[in-house]
Amino acid sequence: MSACTTCGACCACFRVDFAVYEMEDMGGSVPSGLAVEVNGSTMRMRGTDHVPIRCAALTGKVGERATCGIYEWRPSPCREFEEGSDACGRARQRHGLPPLALHGG
Numbered sequence: 304m305s306a307c308t309t310c311g312a313c314c315a316c317f318r319v320d321f322a323v324y325e326m327e328d329m330g331g332s333v334p335s336g337l338a339v340e341v342n343g344s345t346m347r348m349r350g351t352d353h354v355p356i357r358c359a360a361l362t363g364k365v366g367e368r369a370t371c372g373i374y375e376w377r378p379s380p381c382r383e384f385e386e387g388s389d390a391c392g393r394a395r396q397r398h399g400l401p402p403l404a405l406h407g408g
């Protein structure tokens with residue numbers, strides 16, 4: 304099972320920007336209201352440029368039980384983010400969580 308269901312650190316660590324065409328009302332899937340406009344071509348998940356960072360779509364508690372409320376409709380940066388990557392390790396470290404063991408798990 305993915306460690307992500309008990310983590311969510313990356314959803315509370317980075318800015319999440321993506322093309323405006325990924326918005327539901329532009330033919331994409333991301334529900335309007337959960338993202339804010341950065342400029343005419345870029346949107347940002349609400350909450351990911353606040354301090355402390357926390358995506359508005361994240362529910363639960365980081366490091367215990369965390370879920371993306373729009374998992375099937377999440378934007379491309381979230382789809383491309385790799386569990387076990389360096390960025391994953393940095394996100395977990397910022398939340399006091401150990402890096403994932405990449406092998407032997």
Ligand code: SF4
Pocket residue numbers: 306307308310311312313314384385386387390391392394395403
């Ligand atoms: S930081 Fe890594 S383990 Fe945690 S939710 Fe993100 S991808 Fe999954």
Ligand code: SF4
Pocket residue numbers: 313314319348358359360361362370371372373374377378381
């Ligand atoms: S949209 Fe979902 S996967 Fe992406 S940062 Fe927000 S909570 Fe995490």
